Amino acid sequence: MYFFSELTDMRIAFVIVGTLAFFYLYFYIAHSSALKNAVYKNSTGINRELRLFYFRKLAGIVFLGVIPAVLYVSLLKGSFGRFGFTITHLSKNLFIILGLTFIIAFLLFMVHKKNPGQNTLQIKTNQWNKSLFTLNILGWSFYLLAYEFLFRGVLLFECYESFGFWPAVAVNVTIYSAIHMVNGKDQAIGALFFGGLACYLTLTRGTVLIPLFMHIALSGFSDYLSIKMNPDIGFIKSNPAKSEKL
Numbered sequence: 001m002y003f004f005s006e007l008t009d010m011r012i013a014f015v016i017v018g019t020l021a022f023f024y025l026y027f028y029i030a031h032s033s034a035l036k037n038a039v040y041k042n043s044t045g046i047n048r049e050l051r052l053f054y055f056r057k058l059a060g061i062v063f064l065g066v067i068p069a070v071l072y073v074s075l076l077k078g079s080f081g082r083f084g085f086t087i088t089h090l091s092k093n094l095f096i097i098l099g100l101t102f103i104i105a106f107l108l109f110m111v112h113k114k115n116p117g118q119n120t121l122q123i124k125t126n127q128w129n130k131s132l133f134t135l136n137i138l139g140w141s142f143y144l145l146a147y148e149f150l151f152r153g154v155l156l157f158e159c160y161e162s163f164g165f166w167p168a169v170a171v172n173v174t175i176y177s178a179i180h181m182v183n184g185k186d187q188a189i190g191a192l193f194f195g196g197l198a199c200y201l202t203l204t205r206g207t208v209l210i211p212l213f214m215h216i217a218l219s220g221f222s223d224y225l226s227i228k229m230n231p232d233i234g235f236i237k238s239n240p241a242k243s244e245k246l
Contacts, residue, residue, distance in 0.1 A: 084207025
């Protein structure tokens with residue numbers, strides 16, 4: 001009996017420490033000067049900003065999604081269906097997802113209206129078109145799929161099975177908020193509320209799709225409003241790669 005209890009303790013320790021280790025690997029590789037210098041050396045203008053953005057998101061997909069998924073499925077005998085990665089879960093929660101998307105869009109609109117100079121864009125250019133914005137959203141979407149799989153998938157459900165509902169939420173929100181401290185206190189505090197709601201909905205609805213679409217909506221609308229409401233940034237009809245040299 002003690003042996004199985006010890007295995008369970010090792011399992012949850014592996015998941016918690018592993019989550020932090022994978023995030024640190026992603027973060028320091030994606031934001032390393034070596035990566036930035038390599039991208040800037042081989043490209044110019046808007047292309048270098050787009051490539052840097054995609055290399056960073058690719059690092060997130062690999063270290064937050066692909067590698068943890070392989071380890072989790074093979075070593076911990078997990079499954080993707082356990083987190084609600086199915087069309088059935090999407091259809092059952094569609095109205096919740098749409099409602100939360102509307103609320104997020106409204107709250108972000110009020111924030112940007114109060115502070116129109118706010119800029120959340122990671123692709124550094126003042127001139128945008130529909131194609132560039134679409135590439136921006138696609139990059140965020142695939143990255144956030146990996147991100148949510150690790151945090152609201154593997155980490156949250158493993159903690160839930162080991163500690164129970166509220167301790168699992170507490171562990172998840174604490175880690176989630178702490179890793180946002182590098183972006184300032186506003187994001188760290190915001191992560192407490194967003195992370196708490198995301199964890200609650202994930203566990204009560206049995207699916208990680210809700211926080212995934214919440215997160216995509218948060219990033220997408222925030223970037224869109226940064227372009228539309230910031231007086232120094234805007235959409236143009238021409239190709240920004242031809243009209244702007246960074």
